Amino acid sequence: MLEFAVWTFAIGAGIAILVVAGDKLSDKIVEVAKKAGISPLVISIVLISLATTLPELTTSALASYEGVNGIALGNALGSIFANIALILGLASVIKPLRASPSAYENSLVMLISMLFVILLSLDGTLSRIDGVLLLAFYVVYLRWLLKRHAKIDVEEGKYGNATSWDYIILLVLGLFLVTGAKMVVFGGENIAKALGVSDFVIGATVVAIGTSLPEMTNALYGAIRERGNISVGNIIGANIMNALIVLGVASLIRPIQTGASTLTVVLVLAAMIPMIISLxxxxxxxxxxxxxxxxxxxxxLALLFSGFEL
Incomplete structure (x- = not known):
């Protein structure tokens, strides 16, 4: 009984952290953007996406180090799909998301990143050289992003100047989202195991959704607050990081055998392409x-529970 109480508390406390941190993070993004004259879209794509993608980065890096290629690759591809199909799906149903033309331009980079991963995977392996190429692609993209989209008109004197502490607070709030998500996954996973639910079901539901909770919280708050650029920007940035940073780091640690089925890629593209057209x-x-x-x-999920290799 004590263990169940601890796990239940972890879920409740984790959700509370997600709610509070998500609310504060949404407000802080707008504040820092106005102070620094930086587009909220860019902050979401770079800083917030970095913080909210840490669960995927950590999972894939450790899986690659331990030689578990399926998790390293599947985690990144599965997160890309969940970010669009589950998170943007929920957010846009709650309230239609408006985004700037910059979101469309960056969504094209998201698609190109995915196609680049597919191209490098055609030989059956993401090698260490491929990992370097993926990371180099992200560096080039980041330079282009900051040069093309960073600066907007600053409202002089109204908000003051952005300081290093403002950016640190953004990252700390993002890390709180990650902590809250970890607590929810910890509690849910242990309760499911105690109830006799299989590891397969746990991985496909609790863990998969749990690692996406930081992005989900940020996206939902962006929708509720009518800040579509934040919701969409975070998802675009997270997907680019999953393709280039997460897989880049994982394949640098240990070459990854690309055993993901074609169906996974088809589903990702079936979500990504309509998103880009709509933007x-x-x-x-x-x-x-x-x-x-x-x-x-x-x-x-239906295919997953039917035994398809995704």
């Missing part, structure tokens, strides 16, 4: 597309 034509993501994303995620 171009509609300037955001509406409820109908959000429902389509959720349908895709439901299909993914």
């Amino acid at each position: 171009k034509k509609a300037g955001g993501i509406g409820r109908k597309l959000g429902l389509y994303f959720l349908f895709l995620y439901g299909l993914y």
Whole structure:
């Protein structure tokens, strides 16, 4: 009984941390952007995406070090799919997301990053050289991003100047999101095991959704506060980091055998391409597309529980 109480407390406390940190983080992004004259989209793509992608980076890096290639690769691809199909699906159903033209431009980089991973994987392996290429791609992208999209008009004197502490606070709030997610996963995973639920089901539900909770919290708060650029920017940035940083670091540690099925890639592209088209034509993501994303995620779970190798 004591163990169940601890696990239940971990879930409750983790959710509370996610709610509070997500609320504060959304406000802080806007504040720092106005202080520094930096687009909130860029802050979401770089700083917040870095913080919220730490669970995936840690998981894939450790899996690669231990030689568990399936987890290292599947974690990154599965996170990319969940970020769009589950998280943007939920956020846009709650409230349609508006985004700037910059979001469309960066979504093209997201697609190119995914295609680059597919190209490097055609020989059956993501080698250490491939890892270097993926990381180099991200450095080039980051330079382009900061040069092209960083600066906006500053409201002189109204918010003061951004300091190093402002950026540290952003990262700390992002890390609080990661901590909250870890607590929820810890509690949920242990309760599921105690109830006799299989590791397969735990991995496909509690752990998979748990590692995406930081992105989900940030995206949902962006939707509720009508800050679509933050919701969309975080997802775009997280997906680019999953493709280039997470897989880049993992393959540098140990070459990864690319055993993911074609169906996984098809599902990722089936979510990614309509998202990009919607950002171009509609300037955001509406409820109908959000429902389509959720349908895709439901299909993914149905295939997963049917025994398909995804």
